[in-house]
Amino acid sequence: MKIKIIISTVAALALSSCGIYTTYKPATEVPDDLYGREVAAADTSGNISNLNWRELFTDPQLQALIEQGLQSNTDLQSARLRVEEAEATLMSARLAYLPSFALAPQGTVSSFDGGKATQTYSIPVTASWELDIFGRIRNAKRQAKALLEQSHDYRQAVRTQLISGIANTYYTLLMLDEQLAISIQTEKSWKETVESTRALMDAGLANDAAVSQMEATYYSISTSILDLREQINQVENSLSLLLAETPHDIERGKLSGQSLPEHFAVGIPVQMLAGRPDVRSAEHALESAFYVTNQARSAFYPSIMLSGSAGWTNSAGSMIVNPGKFLASAIGSLTQPLFNRGANIAQLKIAKAQQEEARLAFQQSLLNAGSEVNDALMKYQTAKEKSDLYEKQLTALEKASESTSLLMTYGNTTYLEVLTARQSLLSARLTQVANRFAEIQGMISLYQALGGGRD
Structure with a gap:
């Protein structure tokens, strides 16, 4: 009896050493300074990725659009079907244990x-x-389970991307609306300037070149208004596609009325493993390849x-x-198996190579995640710091524009100075709006980069 026990123990250890019974161990370490040295965080309190998307995007009209997209978007529906397919595959693998x-x-x-x-x-x-003495069915079941988890991660990645895409497109519309309003207001002001300059020319206080230059600038602004309206139409069509609808006007608020969290954390780097669906998906692909290698080893046994x-x-x-x-x-x-040992060896080599490819892909997904977090956070912080500077710039340019207009009226300056001052003011106003959008876009990118939008 003791001999049988010893033989059984030795056999079990031998089989275990061959790898057919080994279990995949999840990754628990990430590269040092994954987010970059300047953005490393010590805790996860207030982590933006833990916020529900309704807490981050508080605009009621945007919330309604996101809700609609989550129900009707075709990519998300396809991702749900992939989950159902993986669940059926896992069920089939489990049934293989039964006679x-x-x-x-x-x-x-x-x-x-x-x-x-x-x-x-x-x-x-x-x-x-x-x-299933040699683990073929067991490893097939574990592979199917890993693929099911990967399909869940894929669905989550599509969901996160959809939420971020709808929000980004919505805020793009708000930015274009604001720029259009500024351009229309400037067009009206320039029209009055053209009429005033023509009156000064009739009074002998301005020349024909000044009138022509003012008119050319007025037409340029009118052209930019048409371009903005075309862009708005294109962005509305893009948002309609995300909602799986035909092109239509999108009801929306105003950029000036938007608010986002002021204080947040990015979390410790290891949290990437739990937050980023693409990182989890890459690891589950590695887990699946691990069990495929185990199956290839079990093919050598009867x-x-x-x-x-x-x-x-x-x-x-x-x-x-x-x-x-x-x-x-x-x-x-x-x-x-007797005469297919060569084929089994080839299959094992293929499985090992694919497992190494999956490991490298997982490692690269971590590096990509850290880089995206760093880029998004830097974009948000830079736009935030620029906002005060743009406010001061606008104040100075408004004063300069008003002063040059008065000086031209009384003949102490040229129309070129007025033209330059007003063009600079228009450009600064449009840039300020674009910077506010960049700040919001940075927050959205950070939310997506940290795996926000989870169920």
């Missing part, structure tokens, strides 16, 4: 040399069951099948008995 049953009734009618026909029949229920049948038959060899009698049989078989 398979089949009802196989047979009947024959035979006659020899014109004699009386004889009838035989059998109504057996057959069963077969593979003993497969053991138990099969049997039970039922009624009236055929007893050369005799026919009526009524039929109950008959049962059981068979055990062991199949050891």
Whole structure:
């Protein structure tokens, strides 16, 4: 008895050392300074990725658009179907542990040399069951489970991207609306300037060149208004596509009325493993490849099948008995691969190479995640710091524009100075709006980069 126990223990250790029973261990470490030295965080309190998207995007009209997109977006619906497919695959892998049953009734009618026909029949229920001693079925099930988790991560990645995409497109509309309003107001002001300059020319206080230059600037602003309206139409169409709808006008608020969190944290780098769906997906791909390698190793070992049948038959060899009698049989078989060892070795090499590819892809996904967090945070911080400077610039340019206009009226300056001052003021106003959008866009990118928008 002791000898059998020792043999069994040694066999188990040998098989374990071959890797067919090993279990994948999740990654618990990330590269140093994943976010960059200047943005490393010590805790996860207030982590922006933990916010519900309704807490981050408080505009009621934007919330309604996101809700609609989550219900109707075709990419998200396709991702949900991929989850269902993976669930069915996992169920099939689990059912492989159970024996398979089949009802196989047979009947024959035979006659020899014109004699009386004889009838035989059998109504057996057959069963077969593979003993998973060498882990083939077990590793297949674990692979299917990893693929299911990967499909969940893919769905989450699509959801996060959809929420961020709708928000980004919505705020783009608000930025263009604000720039359009500024341009229309400037166009009206320039029209009055053109009329004033023409009056000064009639009074001999300005020349024809001044009027022509003012008119050219006025037409340029009118052209930019048409461009802005075209851009607004294109962005509305893009948002309609995200909502799986035909092109239509989008109801929206104003950029000046938007508010976002002022204080937040990015969390410790290891949280990437739990927050970023693409990082989790890459690790589950690595886990799946790990179990594929285990399956390739198990192909070197024999497969053991138990099969049997039970039922009624009236055929007893050369005799026919009526009524039929109950008959049962059981068979055990062991199949050891002999001549396909080369093919198994090749499959194992392929599996190992694919596992290494998956490991490198997972490592790269971590680096990409850290880089995206750093880029988004820097973009947000830079736009935030610029906002005060743009306010001061606008104040100075408004004063300069007003002063040059008054000086031109009284003949102490040229129209070129007025033209330059007003063009600079218009450019600064448009840039200020674009910077506010960049600040919001940086927040959205950071939210997405940290895996926000989870269910």
